[in-house]
Amino acid sequence: MPSMFEDTTMKLVKQIGDSELRPVKSLLDATKIRPFSLIRRNKPRSLFWKPSDVPLDISVMHILKPSSSVPDAAGKVPFQFRDRVAKQLQGSGSVTAGPQVSLLGSIAESQGASLECQIVTHRDTTWEDLQQRTLKDPEPCFLKQCREAGVKLYVVTETVELVKGCVLEDCSSVDLWGKFSVPWNTFVKTDGQGGARRVSQRELTVPAGSAMAYKRKQLVFLGNTCGILLFVDDDNQETFLEERVQKPLARYFKCLQEEVSEKVSAAQHSKNMKDVLFSGIRAMLGDREALQDLVNMLEWEPLGHMTGPGGTILNELREDTSSARVSSAQLILYLLDAILVLSDVQRDLLAQSMDRKILLQQQYLVRSILEPNFKCSQRIPFTLRLMLLAPLHGKNLAITYDLLNECGLKMELNRPWSTWDPEAKEPLCALYGTLSVLQQLAEP
Structure with a gap:
């Protein structure tokens, strides 16, 4: 199964219905992803599947020269998301090999989350201003390593964040009861009845400010200029244009x-x-x-x-x-x-x-x-x-x-x-x- 966290973020993204939103896969990633933060995608080693996104503790501001202009204030759209699923199954059966057992049973499962979220966005003018800046000189060491490794870099342009911390819950219980007949030896046979219950409960606390989903756009560098591909399908685009290689079909x-x-x-x-x-x-x-x-x-x-x-x-x-x-x-x-x-x-x-x-x-x-x-x-x-x-x-x-x-x-x-x-x-x-x-x- 997906982790409780990933299962919740996938449902959240599906409910929002924006095809560009990507669910955050782990709680560790949720603490790194912020507007303007960078995402790394390694150079593909296969033509048939894409490498995973790797969130970085680096912002696009760290690689660009500072500017007197200040990014526009973020727009925030609050909303609530509640998801609760409960299932109960009942059945009966018997085991006749060895001890003879007749059982009735039920299985109950429930998962739930109640999230108070906000969508954090920035105006297009913010990204246009960033594209007027140039890279720091000398080139940051991090960027040089990415260039040599041929990785792709993206910038986070939008996030879905928790306004308040929440607890994700996953609870299941199994109840069995019935009659049993156990031949302890050749001459003695014991009859009885009873039941058993097994309960499993998991909880995960997600702190306020955690990113549950995000949008990202690819960065493209040519010389000391930084481009952000806001409206381009970037599947075949390299971040460092001088190293672009055409892939075979x-x-x-x-x-x-x-x-x-x-x-x-x-x-x-x-x-x-x-x-x-x-x-x-x-x-x-x-x-x-x-x-x-x-x-x-x-x-x-x-x-x-x-x-x-x-x-x-x-x-x-x-x-x-x-x-x-x-x-x-x-x-x-x-x-x-x-x-x-x-x-x-x-x-x-x-x-x-x-x-x-x-x-x-x-x-x-x-x-x-x-x-x-x-x-x-x-x-x-x-x-x-x-x-x-x-x-x-x-x-x-x-x-x-x-x-x-x-x-x-x-x-x-x-x-x-x-x-x-x-x-x-x-x-x-x-x-x-x-x-x-x-x-x-x-x-x-």
């Missing part, structure tokens, strides 16, 4: 296969290195911040430092003195970029898939969906191949269907048909890349 599934194969074949890992990578990534899947930190450390030269499984991976790379170390680091970055496209739910399901050793079967299944629909831009029905479903059953099949559902496909257990959604293409590509690389690492 990626219209076929075969291009994705070749990209993954090229990344994997360039990195010749020892068995020990593969084991370290596989177990290290597995241990980090539940911690998005740790995954992003590992990306940041791998982009440093020499490699950065961190603790935990990420530190173990970095240490293993340092000990690799072969010429393949650079390609190994690039493969890990490629894998991490793909994993960070996935949701919290998918990373949890992916961890279970690694434990259950079903990555290869899932890879084949995702390929069977992507390959025939790769160029399709409309919603059309498709049917899963039964021979690919056969190796997956029970819990393994449920995990796989949930992975596909999280990409945007509406899959139901025991039903091999569904509908292709063009918006599912990017997360499906990231899932295919993730499964492919992890399967290679898992092989002897």
Whole structure:
């Protein structure tokens, strides 16, 4: 599942209905995102999915020369958002293997949030004034590093912020009651009845001023001038124009296969290195911040430092003195970029898939969906191949269907048909890349 925080921000953005608004993914990011703050997006390592936004503790004011003009006061539009969901399921069943048990049960779930928010905006004249400024001289060190790394930079132009702190709640309870008959030995049989309740409750306090959603526009630098692309589709635009490179078209599934194969074949890992990578990534899947930190450390030269499984991976790379170390680091970055496209739910399901050793079967299944629909831009029905479903059953099949559902496909257990959604293409590509690389690492 998405975290409580991300689930709330996604619902909030959907309710506001502005397609340019982006939900904030974590509480840590919510403390960094402010009007005029910068967003970094790393240089793409794939043609098929985009890197994640990385909020920075740097404002656009830090890289521009000061001016006598003062930005217009922010416009603030207050509103309230309440979201409360309650579900209750009841059922009965019996267990006859071993102890004989007849049970009745109910499951109750509730999630809730009450937010007092405001939309913070600035007039177009504010951004026009900023574009009249030039970069500081000498060029800030931060900007030089971004230029050399080929990253894209964006500026936050609008935010949805909390006016007052709030508490996000998630509560669930399971009640079981019934009769049981337990044969303690050959001659004695005990009868009885009883019940049990399990309650799970989570709360997250979000402080006032936290950003729940944001809009951002790309920065473009030519010489010492700073442009802000307020009305331009910036998917193919570079921040540093002198380094702009035209990307090849990626219209076929075969291009994705070749990209993954090229990344994997360039990195010749020892068995020990593969084991370290596989177990290290597995241990980090539940911690998005740790995954992003590992990306940041791998982009440093020499490699950065961190603790935990990420530190173990970095240490293993340092000990690799072969010429393949650079390609190994690039493969890990490629894998991490793909994993960070996935949701919290998918990373949890992916961890279970690694434990259950079903990555290869899932890879084949995702390929069977992507390959025939790769160029399709409309919603059309498709049917899963039964021979690919056969190796997956029970819990393994449920995990796989949930992975596909999280990409945007509406899959139901025991039903091999569904509908292709063009918006599912990017997360499906990231899932295919993730499964492919992890399967290679898992092989002897």
